[in-house]
Amino acid sequence: MTERRPHALDLFRLDGRSALVTGASRGLGLVMAEALAEVGASVCISSRSPDAASEAARALAAATGARVVGVAGDVSTPDGVERLARHTAETFGTVDILVNNAGVNIRGNIGDLSDADWDTVLDTNLKGPFLVARAFGPAMCARGWGRVINLSSMLATIALPGRAPYASSKAGVTALTRVLALEWASAGVTVNAICPGPFGTDMNRQLLQDPEKYHAFVQKLPVGRWGELHEIKGIAVFLASEASSYVTGASFAIDGGWTAQ
Numbered sequence: 125m126t127e128r129r130p131h132a133l134d135l136f137r138l139d140g141r142s143a144l145v146t147g148a149s150r151g152l153g154l155v156m157a158e159a160l161a162e163v164g165a166s167v168c169i170s171s172r173s174p175d176a177a178s179e180a181a182r183a184l185a186a187a188t189g190a191r192v193v194g195v196a197g198d199v200s201t202p203d204g205v206e207r208l209a210r211h212t213a214e215t216f217g218t219v220d221i222l223v224n225n226a227g228v229n230i231r232g233n234i235g236d237l238s239d240a241d242w243d244t245v246l247d248t249n250l251k252g253p254f255l256v257a258r259a260f261g262p263a264m265c266a267r268g269w270g271r272v273i274n275l276s277s278m279l280a281t282i283a284l285p286g287r288a289p290y291a292s293s294k295a296g297v298t299a300l301t302r303v304l305a306l307e308w309a310s311a312g313v314t315v316n317a318i319c320p321g322p323f324g325t326d327m328n329r330q331l332l333q334d335p336e337k338y339h340a341f342v343q344k345l346p347v348g349r350w351g352e353l354h355e356i357k358g359i360a361v362f363l364a365s366e367a368s369s370y371v372t373g374a375s376f377a378i379d380g381g382w383t384a385q
């Protein structure tokens with residue numbers, strides 16, 4: 125008898141699933157939230173600004189027809205994550221898919237960076253994913269299915285001057301991903317990381333507005349260009365869906381070949 129195998133495209137559907145994407149009022153988070161909504165998930169969008177989260181949710185619901193809710197919550201503090209978890213439970217419900225996307229970058233050579241700069245980046249980019257995973261992961265384990273997707277960076281692998289807090293935080297995210305993957309593998313919860321190269325979001329406004337810096341990046345990119353925002357969609361849907369059921373603890377470079385060099 126031949127084994128009945130699911131149709132390849134059905135593996136990517138997220139009908140009936142619910143997703144929380146942190147830091148999704150704009151940038152890559154918003155595009156990943158859009159992707160998850162487009163393939164059937166209901167989506168909760170969070171950011172520090174309640175107005176920005178609500179407005180992004182309203183626009184995304186109108187564009188996709190999906191159920192989309194906006195909630196406020198600062199991922200960098202235990203109180204903020206406690207509020208995020210409470211608002212999400214009250215206004216959205218349970219979460220099957222968590223995208224730990226909220227992030228910040230403060231650039232500068234080490235002698236020019238303050239303690240507060242270091243703390244802001246590490247608290248948001250590394251402690252944030254820890255706090256949010258701890259708030260939502262155990263319930264996924266109890267239900268026997270879940271997906272955690274952490275936004276790391278190509279800077280977890282390669283170095284650039286002026287990026288000490290950011291690169292350190294993202295290397296930590298990659299390590300956190302692997303540890304959580306081991307802790308939750310037997311409970312049906314996968315944990316993976318996306319490591320983007322340069323995309324034209326607000327985070328990179330400084331580089332986008334400086335032609336010299338912008339082109340210096342282009343020259344280092346084997347594909348010869350920055351990423352387009354929609355190019356993050358495929359990996360987000362893959363890691364959120366059944367299509368990646370045997371993938372955990374892995375990191376995926378979406379960087380135009382930069383880290384292949």
Ligand SMILES: NC(=O)c1ccc[n+]([C@@H]2O[C@H](COP(=O)([O-])OP(=O)(O)OC[C@H]3O[C@@H](n4cnc5c(N)ncnc54)[C@H](OP(=O)(O)O)[C@@H]3O)[C@@H](O)[C@H]2O)c1
Pocket residue numbers: 146147148149150151152153170171172173176197198199200224225226227228248275276277278319320321322323324325326327328
């Ligand atoms: N763009 C790139 O080239 C690139 C490359 C590699 C990795 N990444 C990673 O991809 C993720 C998204 O980056 P992006 O470029 O899309 O950034 P972005 O455009 O600057 O957007 C950042 C988002 O995070 C939210 N946010 C910031 N701090 C937060 C906090 N403490 N709590 C909750 N939300 C917070 C922001 O909303 P509020 O300000 O309202 O809170 C916003 O929605 C980040 O983790 C980043 O490190 C980006």
